[in-house]
Amino acid sequence: MESFSSFALATGLIGGLALFLYGMSVMSDALTKAAGGRLESILTRITANRWIAYFFGILITAVVQSSSASTVMLVGLVNAGMMTLSQGVNLILGANLGTTFTAWLLSLNAISSDNMLINMFKPTSFTPFLALIGMVLQMFSHKEGRKNAGKILIGFSVLMYGMTMMSSAVAPLKNVPSFTSFLTKFNNPLLGLFVGIGFTMIIQSSAGTIGVVQALSASVAISYGIAIPVVVGAEVGTCITAILSSVGAGKNGKRAALMHLYFNVIKASLFMILFYTLNAFLHFAFLQHQAGMAGVAMVHTMINLVATPLFVPISGILVKLAEKTIPVDEKEKKEAEKKKDIAILDPRFLHTPSFAVAQAKIAAMEMANKTKECFYKASHLLEKYDPEQAAEATDLEEQIDHYEDQLGTYLVKINAHHLSPQDSHELSILLHCINDFERISDHSRNIKEVFENMQPKKNKFSDRAVEELTMIRTAVEEILNMAVRTFQTEDLKLAARIEPLEEVIDGLHMEIKQRHIKRLRKGKCTIDLGFDLADLCTDFERIADHCSNVGVCIQEVSEGGFDTHEYLEMLKKEKNAQFEAEVSRYERKYRLPRKKDAEDEVSEIGDENKYQRSKQSQEKTDIRTSSRTKTEQTAAQPKKEKPQGAYKSEKVRKAASWEKQDKQEKTVRTDKADKLKKKGKKGKEGKNIKR
Known part of the structure; x- marks a missing residue:
C-alpha cells in the first residue's frame, strides 16, 4: 500500500x-x-x-x-x-x-x-x-x-x-x-x-x-x-x-x-x-x-x-x-558611434523652426565634409591599397548614410511648421543636397570596392592607366571641393564654375574609355582590368554629376525656382563666353598625357569626340532631371540598406556595350571618309580618317 x-x-x-x-x-x-x-x-x-x-x-x-x-x-x-x-x-x-x-x-x-x-x-x-x-x-x-x-x-x-x-x-x-x-x-x-x-x-x-x-x-x-x-x-x-x-x-x-x-x-x-x-x-x-x-x-x-x-x-x-x-571592443564602439543620434538635431528645437533649420545646416555641413573625406580615402587607394584606409572609407560611408536618415527625418518635421521665406529657402537646399552627398559617398564606396576586389588577383593598372585615372580623380576632387564650398557658403559665382568642370570631366571619361578600347585591341590591357577601369571612370563621372546637382540647386533656389532641366538646357544653349572660357581653362588644366601611342588615338577621335560629348551631355541632363524628381519624391522616405557593389555593372553587358560603341565609331568614320571622297578631298585629311 x-x-x-x-x-x-x-x-x-x-x-x-x-x-x-x-x-x-x-x-x-x-x-x-x-x-x-x-x-x-x-x-x-x-x-x-x-x-x-x-x-x-x-x-x-x-x-x-x-x-x-x-x-x-x-x-x-x-x-x-x-x-x-x-x-x-x-x-x-x-x-x-x-x-x-x-x-x-x-x-x-x-x-x-x-x-x-x-x-x-x-x-x-x-x-x-x-x-x-x-x-x-x-x-x-x-x-x-x-x-x-x-x-x-x-x-x-x-x-x-x-x-x-x-x-x-x-x-x-x-x-x-x-x-x-x-x-x-x-x-x-x-x-x-x-x-x-x-x-x-x-x-x-x-x-x-x-x-x-x-x-x-x-x-x-x-x-x-x-x-x-x-x-x-x-x-x-x-x-x-x-x-x-x-x-x-x-x-x-x-x-x-x-x-x-x-x-x-x-x-x-x-x-x-x-x-x-x-x-x-x-x-x-x-x-x-x-x-x-x-x-x-x-x-x-x-x-x-x-x-x-x-x-x-x-x-x-x-x-x-x-x-x-x-x-x-573597438569595432562595437565605432558601430555605436555610427548609430548615435546627431546631438544637434534636438526635437525640442522644432518649436523654433529658424533655429532648427540652422542646426540642420550645421549637421549637413558635417555630412558634406565627411563626404569629401570618404571620397579622398577611397580614391587614393589607386596608388597603394591600404586595408585600414579602405575600412575608414566604409565607416565614413555608413556614417553619411546615418546622417541622411537623421537629417531627412528632422527636415520633414521642420517642414510641418510655419516657415519664413528664408527658412523655406534653406530647407529646400538641404533636402536636395543631402541626397546628392549621400549618393557621392555611395559611389566612393564603389570605388573602394573596385580596388578591394583587385587585391585577391593582384591586378594592377598600367602606368598609363594610373596617369589617366589620377587626372580624372584630381578633377573630381576639385569639383567636389567646389560643390561642398558652394553648399556651405551659397556662393553663386563659385556655383557657376561647377558646370564647366563637370563638362570637362564628361570628356575625360569618354576619352579614357576610347583609349582603353584602343589598348584592348592592341592586347595591352586585360579584360578584367578594363572592367575595373570602366567602373572607376563611371563612378568618377557620377560623382561629378551629383556635384553639378548641388551647384544647380544653389543657383536655382536662390532665384526662386527649381527646374534642373530648364536651367541646364538654357546653360547648354547660351554657353556664353565666360562659360566657354572656363571650359577651355579646365580642358588645359586636365589634359590627359599625350604620348606616342596616344597621339594616333587622339587623331582618330577628332571631331567625333566633341559630337559624342555634346550628345552625352544632353543625355546626362535628362538623367539628372529624372534623378532630381525622384529625390524630391523620396527625400522623406526611410533609407534602405544598399548591397555592396550595387552600382557595378555585369561584365557581359559592358563588353557588349563596348562592342556596340566600337561598331558605331567605325560607321561614323566610314561615313566621313565616303563624304570626303565624293567631294574629292583626299590626301592628308582623308588619311587621318582612315585606320
Whole structure:
C-alpha cells in the first residue's frame, strides 16, 4: 500500500507538473502569435522612456504569462540591433514584476465557499467550459486570430488542471510524519534558496516552481519560512532560459541575458541578507505560520514590487556590469558611434523652426565634409591599397548614410511648421543636397570596392592607366571641393564654375574609355582590368554629376525656382563666353598625357569626340532631371540598406556595350571618309580618317 501511494504521488506530481508547464507554453505561444509582429514593433518604440519601458515590461509579461518568454524576446531584439541594452534593461525589470500575475491566477484555486457565486471564480468551476470553447474555436474556426484565441483558452485550462493535479497528488503527504520532518530541513534559508534555483533551472520556469510551492501550501502545512527562500531561488533559476537562448547570439544578446541574471542575483542577495539580518533581531513570527496559495503569491509580488522600482533609476549599473563582463571592443564602439543620434538635431528645437533649420545646416555641413573625406580615402587607394584606409572609407560611408536618415527625418518635421521665406529657402537646399552627398559617398564606396576586389588577383593598372585615372580623380576632387564650398557658403559665382568642370570631366571619361578600347585591341590591357577601369571612370563621372546637382540647386533656389532641366538646357544653349572660357581653362588644366601611342588615338577621335560629348551631355541632363524628381519624391522616405557593389555593372553587358560603341565609331568614320571622297578631298585629311 505504501509503495502504491508513493507511485501515485510521483505520477500525480510529475504528470501535474508536465501538464502545468505544457499549458503555460501553449498559452504563452498563442498570446505571442496573437500579438504578431506588432509586439516587437511596440517594444522597440516605447523603450525611449525608462518608466514607460518598465510598465510595459510588466504588462507584456502579465499578458504572455512568462518572464522567460519576454526576456528571450528581448535578447533577440537586442541581438538584432533593434534595441540597445540601455533601452532593454527596464523591460527586464518590468518583466520580473509582471510574472507575479501568474501566481495570483493560480491562487484562485484556493477559493472555497458555500456561496455558489464565489465558487464560480474557482478555476475548477469554469476551466472545463473554457477548454470546450477553446476546442470549438480551434477545430471549426478558419481565422488565425480565433484559432489563437482557442489555443489561449486550452492552454489556460490545461495549466489550471495541472495545478489541481499537483495539489491533489501531494495532499496525502500532510498525514505522513516523515515528509513533515523532511520539510523542516528547508527552514535553513540557504538550502531553500538553492533548491529553488536548482529546481527552476531543471524545469526552466519560475512560475512552475512557485506553482509547486503553492500546491504544497494548499495540501501540506508548509510555513513561510520554507516558502520564501524557494520563491527567491526560483527567480534566480529562471535566468537559465535567457542564458541558453543567448548561446550563438552576438555580444549584445549575451549581455542582455547577463543583465537579467545580474538583476535577479543582486535582488536575491540583498533580500536574503537584509531580511534574515532583520529576522535575527526582530524574530518575525509569521515565518512559522502556514503559507497559503495567496500568501505565496503575495510574497512573490512584494519582493519584486519593492526591488524593481528601486533599480529603474540606476538601471545603467546593470548595463555597465554586463559590458564589463563582455567588454566592448573597438569595432562595437565605432558601430555605436555610427548609430548615435546627431546631438544637434534636438526635437525640442522644432518649436523654433529658424533655429532648427540652422542646426540642420550645421549637421549637413558635417555630412558634406565627411563626404569629401570618404571620397579622398577611397580614391587614393589607386596608388597603394591600404586595408585600414579602405575600412575608414566604409565607416565614413555608413556614417553619411546615418546622417541622411537623421537629417531627412528632422527636415520633414521642420517642414510641418510655419516657415519664413528664408527658412523655406534653406530647407529646400538641404533636402536636395543631402541626397546628392549621400549618393557621392555611395559611389566612393564603389570605388573602394573596385580596388578591394583587385587585391585577391593582384591586378594592377598600367602606368598609363594610373596617369589617366589620377587626372580624372584630381578633377573630381576639385569639383567636389567646389560643390561642398558652394553648399556651405551659397556662393553663386563659385556655383557657376561647377558646370564647366563637370563638362570637362564628361570628356575625360569618354576619352579614357576610347583609349582603353584602343589598348584592348592592341592586347595591352586585360579584360578584367578594363572592367575595373570602366567602373572607376563611371563612378568618377557620377560623382561629378551629383556635384553639378548641388551647384544647380544653389543657383536655382536662390532665384526662386527649381527646374534642373530648364536651367541646364538654357546653360547648354547660351554657353556664353565666360562659360566657354572656363571650359577651355579646365580642358588645359586636365589634359590627359599625350604620348606616342596616344597621339594616333587622339587623331582618330577628332571631331567625333566633341559630337559624342555634346550628345552625352544632353543625355546626362535628362538623367539628372529624372534623378532630381525622384529625390524630391523620396527625400522623406526611410533609407534602405544598399548591397555592396550595387552600382557595378555585369561584365557581359559592358563588353557588349563596348562592342556596340566600337561598331558605331567605325560607321561614323566610314561615313566621313565616303563624304570626303565624293567631294574629292583626299590626301592628308582623308588619311587621318582612315585606320
